Amino acid sequence: MPLSQRPPPPDAPSFDELERALAREVRISTALKEVGSALGATLDLDDLLELILGKLTELIEADRATLYLLDEQRKELVSRLVVGEQVRSIRIRVGHGIAGVVAQTGRPIRISDAYSDARFERDWDVLTGYRTTSMLAAPLKNHLGRTIGVIQVLNKQHGVGFTDDDEAILAALSTQAAVAIDNSRLFLSLIQKNKQLLDTKEQLELKVRDLELLFELERATARATSVEMLATAVLSKLARACQAQGASLLLAEDETGDLVQYTLAASDPDNLRRVGVKAGDGFLASVFLDDEAVNVLDGRNDSRWKEHVEGRFPFEVSSVLSAPLDGDAKPLGAIGLFSRSGPQPFSAEDGELLRLVSANVSTAVRLFNASRAREKSERLTSIGRLLSQVIHDFKTPMTVISGYVQLMQDCDDVDKRAEYTEQILRQFDSLTSMQREVLEFARGERTVFVRRVYLKKFFSEITRQLEQEVQGHPVELEVRADPKIVARFDEGRVARAIFNLSRNAIEAMQVRGGRLTLTAGMDGHDLVIGVSDTGPGIPREIEGRLFQSFVTAGKQGGTGLGLAIVKKIVEEHGGTVSVSSTSAGARFELRFPQPEPKDGRPFSLPAGTTKTSTSGDSPASPSKT
Numbered sequence: 001m002p003l004s005q006r007p008p009p010p011d012a013p014s015f016d017e018l019e020r021a022l023a024r025e026v027r028i029s030t031a032l033k034e035v036g037s038a039l040g041a042t043l044d045l046d047d048l049l050e051l052i053l054g055k056l057t058e059l060i061e062a063d064r065a066t067l068y069l070l071d072e073q074r075k076e077l078v079s080r081l082v083v084g085e086q087v088r089s090i091r092i093r094v095g096h097g098i099a100g101v102v103a104q105t106g107r108p109i110r111i112s113d114a115y116s117d118a119r120f121e122r123d124w125d126v127l128t129g130y131r132t133t134s135m136l137a138a139p140l141k142n143h144l145g146r147t148i149g150v151i152q153v154l155n156k157q158h159g160v161g162f163t164d165d166d167e168a169i170l171a172a173l174s175t176q177a178a179v180a181i182d183n184s185r186l187f188l189s190l191i192q193k194n195k196q197l198l199d200t201k202e203q204l205e206l207k208v209r210d211l212e213l214l215f216e217l218e219r220a221t222a223r224a225t226s227v228e229m230l231a232t233a234v235l236s237k238l239a240r241a242c243q244a245q246g247a248s249l250l251l252a253e254d255e256t257g258d259l260v261q262y263t264l265a266a267s268d269p270d271n272l273r274r275v276g277v278k279a280g281d282g283f284l285a286s287v288f289l290d291d292e293a294v295n296v297l298d299g300r301n302d303s304r305w306k307e308h309v310e311g312r313f314p315f316e317v318s319s320v321l322s323a324p325l326d327g328d329a330k331p332l333g334a335i336g337l338f339s340r341s342g343p344q345p346f347s348a349e350d351g352e353l354l355r356l357v358s359a360n361v362s363t364a365v366r367l368f369n370a371s372r373a374r375e376k377s378e379r380l381t382s383i384g385r386l387l388s389q390v391i392h393d394f395k396t397p398m399t400v401i402s403g404y405v406q407l408m409q410d411c412d413d414v415d416k417r418a419e420y421t422e423q424i425l426r427q428f429d430s431l432t433s434m435q436r437e438v439l440e441f442a443r444g445e446r447t448v449f450v451r452r453v454y455l456k457k458f459f460s461e462i463t464r465q466l467e468q469e470v471q472g473h474p475v476e477l478e479v480r481a482d483p484k485i486v487a488r489f490d491e492g493r494v495a496r497a498i499f500n501l502s503r504n505a506i507e508a509m510q511v512r513g514g515r516l517t518l519t520a521g522m523d524g525h526d527l528v529i530g531v532s533d534t535g536p537g538i539p540r541e542i543e544g545r546l547f548q549s550f551v552t553a554g555k556q557g558g559t560g561l562g563l564a565i566v567k568k569i570v571e572e573h574g575g576t577v578s579v580s581s582t583s584a585g586a587r588f589e590l591r592f593p594q595p596e597p598k599d600g601r602p603f604s605l606p607a608g609t610t611k612t613s614t615s616g617d618s619p620a621s622p623s624k625t
């Protein structure tokens with residue numbers, strides 16, 4: 001029998017049924033296509049899920065549909081999207097209720113009468129007044145096959161319950177939904193990673209800024225020789241780094257505890273202002289008092305604002321960021337930034353940087369204070385040393401004064417007495433100049449005064465005084481100084497060196513007597529002054545330590561300072577001292593380097609310019625050329 005004449009089997013679908021089925025298939029494939037292209041086109045997960053769930057409810061004619069995502073940590077399903085009902089957040093524990101069981105087993109569940117299924121939980125119906133009959137739930141599985149959620153549809157609108165076809169549609173769409181969720185998560189994690197990278201980059205840039213600033217500060221503080229220099233360097237760099245209009249440094253004076261505030265405007269970084277303030281006066285003094293940082297947006301309306309402090313800044317104050325400078329027991333002061341550009345307060349990063357800078361500045365200030373204290377104590381020690389040297393050298397003028405006073409006692413000649421008086425007054429000048437030396441040193445001033453000295457005059461003065469020294473000793477004095485030489489040195493100091501050497505020589509020849517010889521001449525560019533004697537020579541045991549302080553031998557009442565003073569004086573002139581000694585005597589040689597003269601005639605007076613006094617006693621007074 002031909003196929004067309006054959007009667008249809010009794011259970012064969014009717015033409016209408018076939019047409020409906022075809023239309024349905026078309027709808028399903030259209031829906032899947034739509035979802036598929038939406039998947040490639042939109043990245044908004046909610047839009048995609050809404051589309052999927054909408055298509056699903058439409059295709060399988062469900063009353064409502066819910067998509068749950070699995071919260072793995074809490075072991076809960078959380079509703080992400082609901083169709084056909086008011087949106088509320090629903091949480092279902094994994095293993096509980098139909099959706100919970102699907103999440104747990106990873107297998108779909110289809111039931112036609114919910115109330116007759118033990119796994120169904122009625123709470124939701126009770127709560128909402130809804131009546132659930134048929135249910136279909138399928139897991140959402142990602143590309144690894146792991147359940148990441150559940151789609152659940154309720155109440156098939158026509159017929160008794162959901163069909164195999166419905167289950168197939170749900171399976172297909174839930175695969176699409178899982179892909180969408182996966183994609184979106186991937187995308188989100190990429191965005192997050194990207195953001196993390198950007199954040200890290202920003203943080204790194206800030207760290208680099210901080211490190212650069214700290215490095216610059218480290219260098220600036222090391223170079224600073226005064227608190228003002230330190231404040232200028234720190235405040236200008238800090239204000240620039242944090243985009244502040246100005247910055248201030250408050251320091252408590254080491255000894256008095258007085259507060260001094262240094263302020264700088266970023267626009268005028270060379271103009272540091274210094275004012276004294278009281279504790280609690282203005283922001284920094286309050287931070288210092290409370291030992292607590294502040295960060296405020298509107299400084300003018302803050303109780304710590306003081307018109308006579310912040311009101312006088314060379315810039316308008318808006319935001320304020322300030323931190324105390326850590327000291328050992330209490331803060332050393334405070335540091336602050338003012339008026340960040342823009343409407344924002346100073347950032348947490350600025351606060352962190354300020355904290356680092358304040359630690360850096362605290363250390364610098366502490367070092368400053370310590371070095372000032374050390375300098376002071378060093379100066380006191382040096383003053384003590386200098387005083388002992390000066391008092392030591394008082395001996396010469398004292399001896400000379402006492403010699404002239406004795407001469408005056410036995411002298412009726414008015415002229416002679418006048419001359420002795422003049423000599424005594426000269427010795428007082430020398431004492432006064434020594435006293436001045438100590439006082440000038442105490443004030444931190446330079447005390448070597450190198451001048452042009454005419455050797456003829458210089459040595460005739462020395463000779464006169466040494467004559468007083470040798471009086472009463474079995475010592476002959478001989479002075480051989482080139483009278484034409486003009487050299488540069490500190491007269492008073494070099495005279496003291498010569499007296500010290502001569503006195504040692506006289507003391508060495510005390511017993512056996514002998515000759516003290518002074519010589520002066522040029523050796524190349526050096527002025528060389530020699531002091532020699534015919535005594536027993538330097539005692540062996542001290543030869544190596546001769547020029548050290550307190551080294552003395554074979555003398556009663558010797559302090560051992562004389563030669564140390566000689567060495568110091570010579571070195572102050574950039575010169576050297578040497579000694580040669582035998583059992584027949586000792587010779588000390590002082591060398592003073594001289595600058596090269598410009599006229600090519602080294603170190604001597606031009607002929608005919610020297611006026612020599614007719615009297616052997618009064619010194620020559622050469623006219624200066």
Ligand SMILES: Nc1ncnc2c1ncn2[C@@H]1O[C@H](COP(=O)(O)OP(=O)(O)OP(=O)(O)O)[C@@H](O)[C@H]1O
Binds near residue numbers: 538
């Ligand atoms: N010309 C010299 N001949 C022999 N010994 C000398 C001579 N000059 C110095 N000395 C030795 O060197 C020592 C140190 O001399 P120095 O002038 O430093 O101290 P002092 O003379 O002992 O004491 P002061 O000068 O402080 O009163 C002397 O004690 C002496 O022993």
Ligand SMILES: [Mg+2]
Binds near residue numbers: 503504563
């Ligand atoms: Mg001596």
